[in-house]
Amino acid sequence: MKTRITEMFGIEHPIIQGGMHFVGFAEMAAAVSNAGGLGIITGLTQRTPDDLAKEIARCREMTDKPFGVNLTFLPSVNTPDYPGYVKAIIEGGVKAVETAGNNPAKWLPALKEADIKVIHKCTSVRHSLKAESIGCDAVSVDGFECGGHPGEDDVGNWVLLPRAAEELKIPFVASGGVGNGAQLVAALAMGADGINMGTRFIATKEAPVHQNVKDAIVAASELDTRLVMRPLRNTERVLTNAGVERLLQKEKELGANIKFEDIIEEVAGIYPKIMIEGEMDAGAWSCGMVAGLIHDIPTCKELIDRIMSEADEIIRQRLAKFAA
């Protein structure tokens, strides 16, 4: 399938794997790229720019297809060495960057100079328009269903995507809640040029995470995610567990007075415990409502091929019937 997104990133299928903390290692990105999508290494999971350079080199050994790097700009106590990470990306010859969080304007000149395509993740039409106006090449429009940070507007993709289509000139992909071919077709119908998936890619054979994480996603329904850190205006959609329920109880008890320090035990340093150790009650880790649509653990190639053949069949059979 050819779309503006496949053309932009030089990929076979219009499917991107969003950056994921402690999931987006070289193994994950290479598996998605080898299957014809765009795999993404998560920049900040690598502790230093030098580690990122090594991860990029490792990925290049596993695939000769294009892959990207995610750079997340979030407020943090110790600001990461962003200039160093950008340098590692450029010197590593990566041609696609997924930015997320704060406005990436400061980094665009260097990335453009290196002929890198930038797709910025946005949870609203206004941020998408801003991304377009500062020169981003594409947008990943992330609806309220998404795993991770859905922002504070709570607009689902059923409205957010067609709204983005009304306003944007640059191509965008549908992100959040996507896991099958019917949703790819729906996204294309609503004006998107592809899809971005996070949670769905964790439940694959190659995802370099503990088996408990994959099993938890398969076992979860669409009712099993929770929104945490809403009082801090840093809302995150996570899979519920004992740590998350404890966190929500604290949010209830402390109300508007809550501070980050109050919940640090349930949110800081959780990813390695979950993703590497498989301690499923450790605390808050991002997971989308799409868990309800995930019933198996295929390879990335099986998953992507299935999505593409479902989409093809729906377009040719089901939709063609209605065209008369």
Ligand SMILES: Cc1cc2nc3c(=O)[nH]c(=O)nc-3n(C[C@H](O)[C@H](O)[C@H](O)COP(=O)(O)O)c2cc1C
């Ligand atoms: C475990 C996990 C970790 C994530 N970490 C990041 C991250 O570090 N940076 C980022 O921009 N997005 C992150 N995301 C968001 C994904 O890139 C993607 O936008 C989101 O998962 C899409 O929603 P879906 O899970 O419903 O497919 C994460 C998502 C998950 C599930």
